[in-house]
Amino acid sequence: MPDPGPVTGLQEFFHVRIIIGLVTGLSVTRILTGLARFVQSPDRNRIYAPHLAWSGFLLLYVIHFWWLEFGLMFVPRWQFQNFLFIIGYAALIFFTAALLFPDQMEDSPSFSDYFHSRRSWFYGLLLAILAVDLADNSFHNAAHLKLLGWTYAARQTALIAFALIGLMSRRTGVHFGLALSAIFVELLWIVMRYRFLD
Numbered sequence: 001m002p003d004p005g006p007v008t009g010l011q012e013f014f015h016v017r018i019i020i021g022l023v024t025g026l027s028v029t030r031i032l033t034g035l036a037r038f039v040q041s042p043d044r045n046r047i048y049a050p051h052l053a054w055s056g057f058l059l060l061y062v063i064h065f066w067w068l069e070f071g072l073m074f075v076p077r078w079q080f081q082n083f084l085f086i087i088g089y090a091a092l093i094f095f096t097a098a099l100l101f102p103d104q105m106e107d108s109p110s111f112s113d114y115f116h117s118r119r120s121w122f123y124g125l126l127l128a129i130l131a132v133d134l135a136d137n138s139f140h141n142a143a144h145l146k147l148l149g150w151t152y153a154a155r156q157t158a159l160i161a162f163a164l165i166g167l168m169s170r171r172t173g174v175h176f177g178l179a180l181s182a183i184f185v186e187l188l189w190i191v192m193r194y195r196f197l198d
Contacts, residue, residue: 007024008115012078016086017069025067025092025179031059040068048111049180050172053179054122055100060186061129062093089132096125123166158182 036053037045069086099122106112115122134156137148162178162185169175 016083019087020069023094024062026171027062027094030097030101031055044111048115050179051111051115053115053176057179057182058097064190092129123163126163130156151189151192155185158185
């Protein structure tokens with residue numbers, strides 16, 4: 001099969017969007033299915049506030065990520081490495097969703113035990129997502145970065161700080177506070193970016 005090389009146009013964007021939508025949709029499904037466990041079997045699946053709050057943050061992040069990917073239609077020229085990068089970004093989000101809601105938790109009797117046993121993995125993956133997001137936005141031109149403004153830098157700095165603190169702390173209250181703060185920061189970023197208050 002011949003290599004198409006760099007490609008352009010909306011047809012190629014639609015091809016990319018289908019794959020992104022598939023992987024991102026799996027992330028949303030994973031989180032929603034996981035949250036449904038608490039309703040289906042509340043005795044067997046006890047809610048642990050930090051885990052629930054971080055699940056809410058990740059769901060909000062995935063939905064926002066999915067919306068932002070509409071901007072890819074303005075990419076003037078697609079190359080395989082761009083395609084691979086975006087798919088990798090979406091896959092990283094899916095791995096984090098799968099970590100929050102695994103298929104089985106036989107080695108952990110509760111979500112509290114499970115979350116703390118996988119704490120380093122969760123915050124490590126969150127840091128990786130934020131690093132990829134920074135890289136993604138750095139690939140754009142200066143006008144794009146200017147459009148994001150200081151609020152993007154503040155949001156990234158705050159979320160990175162939360163993830164680093166989470167890596168170091170074992171206290172439930174700290175993790176819950178970090179998750180609620182992350183949700184607030186993400187919501188504030190969305191409100192300011194899309195000018196809800198204008």
